[in-house]
Amino acid sequence: MPELAEVEFFRRRWDVGVGQKVVDVALHADKRIFRGNDLATFQRVLPGAKLVGSEARGKQMLFRFSHDVWLGVHLGMTGELRHEPQEFSPGKHDHLVLRQSRQSLVFSDPRLFGRVLFHHGPHAPEWWSRLPPALTSDEFTLDRMMAFLKRRSRSPLKGVLLQQEFFIGIGNWMADEILWRAKIHPRRAAGCLDGAEAREVWKAIRFVCAGALRIVSKDYSDPPPSWLFRHRWEKGGRCPKDGTELGRETIGGRTTAWCPQCQPE
Numbered sequence: 001m002p003e004l005a006e007v008e009f010f011r012r013r014w015d016v017g018v019g020q021k022v023v024d025v026a027l028h029a030d031k032r033i034f035r036g037n038d039l040a041t042f043q044r045v046l047p048g049a050k051l052v053g054s055e056a057r058g059k060q061m062l063f064r065f066s067h068d069v070w071l072g073v074h075l076g077m078t079g080e081l082r083h084e085p086q087e088f089s090p091g092k093h094d095h096l097v098l099r100q101s102r103q104s105l106v107f108s109d110p111r112l113f114g115r116v117l118f119h120h121g122p123h124a125p126e127w128w129s130r131l132p133p134a135l136t137s138d139e140f141t142l143d144r145m146m147a148f149l150k151r152r153s154r155s156p157l158k159g160v161l162l163q164q165e166f167f168i169g170i171g172n173w174m175a176d177e178i179l180w181r182a183k184i185h186p187r188r189a190a191g192c193l194d195g196a197e198a199r200e201v202w203k204a205i206r207f208v209c210a211g212a213l214r215i216v217s218k219d220y221s222d223p224p225p226s227w228l229f230r231h232r233w234e235k236g237g238r239c240p241k242d243g244t245e246l247g248r249e250t251i252g253g254r255t256t257a258w259c260p261q262c263q264p265e
């Protein structure tokens, strides 16, 4: 499942088409990634519209075109965006191809868990304006975070950090990285953090999100060895701060790694 930074990485791949008109649209209309769309209108209004810009919010992307056309993309498990030469022939997993004069913008998704949401109107679609604020934005405040944790007070923090209705874009490795940096055990109940601990979690969220966006979304490279990320997958992986062997367990429904020394239970 792509996380914040991977989504940003794919979003930027369509930047090459910004400022250019779509001249033709090819799509596999019967695929479930298009469910709920008025495809006839989509295919009528998109040709001639110019790609103006795009934004990612967590795992969602929104591409803005002229002529009041908007295209939302969710990558699901296996979705990818890329660009190809103008004259390329789509493969069987290339479900949406926007041809422009200089290249084709492609959405492919072998397992079809992704979603394409077309919108025609002067304002961004309602589902987009309902998304929570980005975790790197000024609207993501410590107070708002503490209020959310209070409403999930008995759930383990690991699981709560994965709840997309507030922690938009945080995926499994990021949640582990955040708790390791904040020195909080992943099984701690969300409601039992004191003010100082909550502040550490909030700071770690900002740090990990900003770092992931800076490092991973640039060219899909891994964070540096000082991050837990580089050790959590290894067999017998050790904490990069103190060399303690990492603990591993399923917490909040997901494989979790932590340092028993830095994050005592």
Ligand SMILES: [Zn+2]
Binding pocket: 239, 240, 241, 242, 243, 244, 259, 260, 261, 262, 263
């Ligand atoms: Zn440690």
